[in-house]
Amino acid sequence: MEKDFDLIIFDLDGTLYQRSPEIDMVFPKVSIKLAAKSTGKSEEEMQVEFMQKKDELARLINGNPTSTLTLFHYYDVEFKEFEDEVNKLLNIESILKPDPKAIKAIEKVNKLYSLFLFTTNNGVLSNRILKTLKLDQIFPISRRFSLDSVENLDMPKKKKLEYIKPGLRGFEFILNRFGVMPEKTLMVGDSEISDIIPATKLGIKTYHVVDREKLYALPEWLGMKLAEVSNLSKVK
Ligand SMILES: [Mg+2]
Incomplete structure (x- = not known):
């Protein structure tokens, strides 16, 4: 039996690819x-x-x-x-390359779960990164919250900053947008400060991507069998 999540939120930098100096x-x-x-x-x-x-x-x-x-x-x-x-x-x-193991793991998770991307990175660069990693189809623009999403909020700048990680409002915004409960939501991220701690504060479950192997192991952690799964039960 797979773990029951209505939404899985992924961080970008350091999570979907290895950061570099x-x-x-x-x-x-x-x-x-x-x-x-x-x-x-x-x-x-x-x-x-x-x-x-x-x-x-x-x-x-x-x-x-x-x-x-x-x-x-x-x-x-x-x-x-x-x-x-x-x-x-x-x-x-010229720096990043697609990682077949990461693509395979995330494509698999995408068959059963509803995915979303939450990043402090800006919209243009996020798009270039996702395209380079060949993950832009899995995270289309409509399923991303990035720095330009914050920029487009209609509020004073100081207030907007609370929507940038590790602020909690960005997480709350995403939960509200999908109408999901925090305990039925999973945050997948590499940063203790930006991803894990704020998500935990809101009651969102967390999966800490400490290295590449941990990312590849996500389907297994979710209880997904090695065989292909149908996408019938996926919540959109
Ligand atoms: Mg990160």
């Missing part, structure tokens, strides 16, 4: 550049200040914030400007 370095780099630009300081000065702000925010949210969240929390920078800069610098298509 080459990718990770772009986000703090762009954040510091734009923070410097917005304040008229040099990038060298901002390097120090930004790290202090990041520590300050870490104490505030009780965990390590991303550079992206730190940037938007403290500096007057438009989401769009940040996205454009990241998208320009990051040649993701």
Whole structure:
């Protein structure tokens, strides 16, 4: 008997693919550049200040914030400007490759369960990553909540930040949108701070992707047999 979930929410970065320093370095780099630009300081000065702000925010949210969240929390920078800069610098298509084992595992889970993607990454880059990984059909645009989804919310910027992980409102938004109960929802993610802890706070079940093997083992953990399954019972 398979585990009973009405919705499985996947994180993107570090969950559907292995992160790498080459990718990770772009986000703090762009954040510091734009923070410097917005304040008229040099990038060298901002390097120090930004790290202090990041520590300050870490104490505030009780965990390590991303550079992206730190940037938007403290500096007057438009989401769009940040996205454009990241998208320009990051040649993701030459860094990532499709992972047949991951595709197989996720395709299998997709046959029985309703899937959704919740990422702090921006819409354009998420799309490029999913396409490169050959997972864009499984997570079509209508089944993604990314930084541009936050941007499009009709509310003040400070309020919007609560929809960025590890804030809880993004998770609540997704639960409401599908009308699912937290205990019938599974969060699959690599980050203790951004995925596991906030989901747990809301009563969402969690699956911590600590390495690639853990991702490949998801169908088995869900109780899915090795044989093919029908998609009759899937909730849309
Ligand atoms: Mg992640």
